[in-house]
Amino acid sequence: xxxxxxxxxxxxxxxxxxxxxxxxxxxxxxxxxxxxxxxxxxxxxxxxxxxxxxxxxxxxxxxxxxxxxxxxxxxxxxxxxxxxxxxxxxxxxxxxxxxxxxxxxxxxxxxxxxxxxxxxxxxxxxxxxxxxxxxxxxxxxxxxxxxxxxxxxxxxxxxxxxxxxxxxxxxxxxxxxxxxxxxxxxxxxxxxxxxxxxxxxxxxxxxxxxxxxxxxxxxxxxxxxxxxxxxxxxxxxxxxxxxxxxxxxxxxxxxxxxxxxxxxxxxxxxxxxxxxxxxxxxxxxxxxxxxxxxxxxxxxxxxxxxxxxxxxxxxxxxxxxxxxxxxxxxxxxxxxxxxxxxxxxxxxxxxxxxxxxxxxxxxxxxxxxxxxxxxxxxxxxxxxxxxxxxxxxxxxxxxxxxxxxxxxxxxxxxxxxxxxxxxxxxxxxxxxxxxxxxxxxxxxxxxxxxxxxxxxxxxxxxxxxxxxxxxxxxxxxxxxxxxxxxxxxxxxxxxxxxxxx
Numbered sequence: 309x310x311x312x313x314x315x316x317x318x319x320x321x322x323x324x325x326x327x328x329x330x331x332x333x334x335x336x337x338x339x340x341x342x343x344x345x346x347x348x349x350x351x352x353x354x355x356x357x358x359x360x361x362x363x364x365x366x367x368x369x370x371x372x373x374x375x376x377x378x379x380x381x382x383x384x385x386x387x388x389x390x391x392x393x394x395x396x397x398x399x400x401x402x403x404x405x406x407x408x409x410x411x412x413x414x415x416x417x418x419x420x421x422x423x424x425x426x427x428x429x430x431x432x433x434x435x436x437x438x439x440x441x442x443x444x445x446x447x448x449x450x451x452x453x454x455x456x457x458x459x460x461x462x463x464x465x466x467x468x469x470x471x472x473x474x475x476x477x478x479x480x481x482x483x484x485x486x487x488x489x490x491x492x493x494x495x496x497x498x499x500x501x502x503x504x505x506x507x508x509x510x511x512x513x514x515x516x517x518x519x520x521x522x523x524x525x526x527x528x529x530x531x532x533x534x535x536x537x538x539x540x541x542x543x544x545x546x547x548x549x550x551x552x553x554x555x556x557x558x559x560x561x562x563x564x565x566x567x568x569x570x571x572x573x574x575x576x577x578x579x580x581x582x583x584x585x586x587x588x589x590x591x592x593x594x595x596x597x598x599x600x601x602x603x604x605x606x607x608x609x610x611x612x613x614x615x616x617x618x619x620x621x622x623x624x625x626x627x628x629x630x631x632x633x634x635x636x637x638x639x640x641x642x643x644x645x646x647x648x649x650x651x652x653x654x655x656x657x658x659x660x661x662x663x664x665x666x667x668x669x670x671x672x673x674x675x676x677x678x679x680x681x682x683x684x685x686x687x688x689x690x691x692x693x694x695x696x697x698x699x700x701x702x703x704x705x706x707x708x709x710x711x712x713x714x715x716x717x718x719x720x721x722x723x724x725x726x727x728x729x730x731x732x733x734x735x736x737x738x739x740x741x742x743x744x745x746x747x748x749x750x751x752x753x754x755x756x757x758x759x760x761x762x763x764x765x766x767x768x769x770x771x772x773x774x775x776x777x778x779x780x781x782x783x784x785x786x787x788x789x790x791x792x793x794x795x796x797x798x799x800x801x802x803x804x805x806x807x808x809x
Contacts, residue, residue: 352394352395352789352805352806353392353393353394353395353805354392354393354395354791354803354804354805355389355392355803355804355805356389356390356391356392356393356793356801356802356803357387357388357389357390357734357737357738357801357802358385358387358388358390358795358796358799358800358801359385359386359387359388359727359730359731359733359734359799359800360383360384360385360386360727360796360798360799360800361383361670361671361727361798361799362379362380362381362382362383362727363382363383363384363798364378364379364381364382365378365379365382366670367669367670367672367673367710367727367728368669368670368709368710369710372710372714372726373695373697373698373699373710373714374697376697376714376724376726377724379726380724380725380726383727384796384799385730385796385799386725386727386730387730387733387734387737393791393792393793393803395789395790395791395805396789396790396792397788397789397790398785398788398789398790399783399790399792401783401792403781403782403783403792404751404752404755404756404780404781404782404783405749405782405783405784405785406748406749406751406756406758406770406772406782406783406784406785407747407748407749407784407785407786408746408747408748408749408758408760408768408770408784408785408786409746409747409748409786410746410747410760410762410768410786410787410807411746411747412746412747413744413745413746413747413762414684414744414745414746414747415660415684415685415686415744415745416686416742416743416744417681417686417687417739417742417743417744417745417761418458418512418660418662418686418687419456419457419458419511419512419687419736419741420456420457420458420677420687420688420689420732420735420736420739421447421456421457421458421459421460421511421687421689421690421736422447422456422459422460422689422690422691422693422712422732423459423460423461423665423689423690423691423692423693424459424460424461424493424496424497424500424693425460425461425462425466425468425469425691425692425693426462426465426466426468426469426470426471426491426493427468427469427470427692427694427695427700427701427702428468428692428693428694428695428711428713429491429492429493429496430469430470430471430491430492430701431694431695431696431701431715431720432444432492432496432694433491433492433496434715434720435715435720435721436721439720439721440496440499441499441503443694443713443723444496444499444500444503445503445507446725446729447500447693448500448503448504448507448509448511449503449507449509450507450508450509450736450737451507453733453737454729454732454733454736454737455509455733455736455737455738455739456511456732456733456736457504457509457510457511457512457736457741458511458512458514458687458689459497459500459511459512459513459514459689460513460514460515460516460664460665460689460691461493461497461513461514461515461516462515462516462517462518462568463475463476463515463516463517463547463550463564464476464517464518464519464530464578465518465578466516466518466568466577466578467518467574467577467578467702467703467704467705468691468692468701468702468703468704468708469701469702469703470700470701470702471487471491473519473530473531473577473578473703474487474530475519475520475521475522475530476488476521476546476549476550476553477521477546478521478522480521480523483546483549483553484553485550485553485554485557489557494554494557494559497513497559498557498558498559501513501558501559509741510741512562512563513554513559513560513561513562514561514562514563514564514565514608514664515550515551515554515561515563515564515565516564516565516567516568516611516664517547517564517565517566517567517568518530518568518577518578518579518580519531519578519579519580520535520539520543520546520580521546524536524539524542524543524546525580530578530579531573531574531575531576531577531578531579532573532574532575532579532580532581533573533580533581534580534581534582534583534586535580535582535586535590537586537589540586540589540590540593541593543590543593543594544590544593544594544596544597545597547564547594547597548594548597548598548601548603551564551598551603551605552601552603560605561605562605562606563605563606563607563608563635563636564605564606564607564608565607565608565609565610565611565638565664566582566587566590566591566594566607566608566609566611567580567582567587567590567611568611568665569611569612569613569640570582570583570584570587570610570611570612570620571612571613571616571619571620572612574705575705576703576705577703577704577705584619584620584621584622584623584624585623587609587620587624588623588624588627588630591607591609591624591630591633591634592629592630592633594607594633595607595633606635606636607633607634607635608634608635608636608637608638608660608662608664609621609624609625609630609634609636609637609638610624610637610638610639611638611639611640611664611665612639612640613639613640613641613642613643613644614639614640614641614643614644614645614646614647614648614649615643615644615645615648616643616644617637617639617644617648617652618648618651621637621652625637625655625656625659631656634659635659635660636659636660636661636662636686637649637652637656637659637660637661637662638662638663638664639661639662639663639664639685640663640664640665640666641663641665641666641668641676641680642666646663646676646679646680646682646683646685647683648683649661649663649680649683649684649685650683650684653683653684660686660687661683661684661685661686662685662686662687662688663680663685663687663688663689664687664689665689665691666688666690666691667690667691667692667709667711667712667728668690668728669709669710669728670727670731670775670798671731671773671774671775671798671799671800672775673728673731674731674734674771674773674800675753675757675773675775677731677732677735678750678757678758678759678771678773681745681759682745682750682759690712690728690732692708692711693711693712693713694711694712694713694714694715694723695708695711695714695715696714696715696716696717697714697715697716697717698717700717710726710728711726711728712725712726712728712729712732713725713726713729714726730800731800734771734800734801734802735771735802737802738763738769738802738804739761739763739769740763740764740765740767741764742763742764743761743762743763743764743769744761744762745759745760745761746760746761746762746768747760748760748770751772751782753775753776754776755774755776755780755782756772756773756774756780756782756795757772757773757775758770758771758772758773759771762807766806766807767804767805767806767807768786768804768805768806768807769802769803769804770784770786770802770803770804771800771801771802771803772784772793772795772800772801772802772803773800773801774795774796774797774798774799774800774801775798776797776798777797777798778797779794779795779796779797780794780795780797781793781794782794782795784803787807787808789808791803791805
């Protein structure tokens with residue numbers, strides 16, 4: 309028979325067991341929570357895609373035209389998906405470090421792309437409809453292609469054409485874009501727009517003119533000369549008609565530059581010297597034409613080299629009316645440094661800066677694109693997309709370097725995709741519409757360089773460029789996580805992962 313003491317002892321033991329059980333369960337819960345947190349961290353990964361130079365043919369080498377098949381044999385990575393990399397807690401490894409802060413945002417990207425000038429369109433027109441469609445999809449489709457989103461066209465011919473030079477009003481009073489229709493330009497651009505809509509990548513078309521009609525110029529020729537000032541209003545009407553004619557064909561012109569390279573009068577292809585004060589007056593006349601005709605096309609001024617910017621831009625943007633009429637400042641990269649764009653941004657922060665013409669090559673070129681963007685460029689466009697192995701057609705004064713697509717002149721449906729396509733795609737394939745540049749360390753050319761973005765869906769895109777001849781190990785630190793990776797020599801890597809909630 310149990311005594312009171314026995315009963316009390318039993319109850320005490322039962323109570324202790326309950327307390328121990330509660331403590332044990334609580335401990336398990338706490339351990340489980342930490343385990344889940346650690347598991348979540350270890351299961352967070354970054355996707356990785358790589359593109360590389362050719363090991364047997366240097367960028368820009370003429371062999372890309374003469375033997376592109378051999379040159380491509382040396383290319384190891386072509387937008388090649390790699391194994392995902394886990395995001396871990398920061399380590400003490402002493403390697404090159406790139407800090408990425410998605411909470412510090414800079415410019416919103418307009419887009420990155422290339423040109424649909426007449427040389428490219430001429431070669432595309434010689435392909436079967438199926439192959440031509442395939443090429444355009446390689447450029448535009450974000451899933452199965454590069455996802456390029458901005459395309460430059462020319463109002464009238466440029467030096468990259470197989471046609472006799474022309475404008476839309478070679479005879480005064482007879483305006484028509486029929487030659488653009490006859491030369492398949494209109495049809496090809498419409499096809500590109502349709503592919504963009506179909507694939508969920510709406511593209512933007514912007515235009516540049518190499519020369520006004522000859523009768524407006526002091527040279528009475530498309531080559532060289534100045535604009536006769538009495539024709540400023542006529543030129544504004546001419547450009548307004550060009551925009552309207554394209555819109556009537558189902559091609560909205562997102563923006564246009566006033567004059568391609570206004571400080572250079574070429575000796576043997578369409579061009580015109582246009583001083584800044586005259587461009588300012590054209591801008592004012594053209595803005596009036598646009599407003600009176602409900603045209604929303606944006607106006608971009610300058611459209612020439614970094615090195616010549618400060619001799620031109622203030623005469624336009626320091627004028628209040630012209631300042632209000634201009635959306636952005638367009639640059640080419642044939643002299644000077646991209647840091648000029650930062651200077652322009654600092655003085656005129658309301659205006660976009662863009663790189664509208666320059667093809668770059670190799671990992672050094674991929675880094676140059678990063679420099680454009682780190683200096684506030686909202687867009688970069690390559691110039692000339694496809695020539696054939698005979699480096700044709702074109703009427704430029706020099707010998708063009710390799711284009712991103714090279715066509716076989718013996719079999720027009722056959723073409724090669726050079727590394728330059730892949731290097732641009734390392735950007736365009738992963739940037740969504742509305743992507744913003746975010747804070748990140750640039751790095752150094754003797755290790756790796758970087759530019760990073762935040763997409764609207766919350767993914768971080770970090771592009772790492774190795775221009776050196778050796779593999780480079782680095783780590784990205786972002787939001788208390790570390791991404792540790794090794795990037796091969798002469799390779800560009802795109803690393804994407806989800807921003808923390």
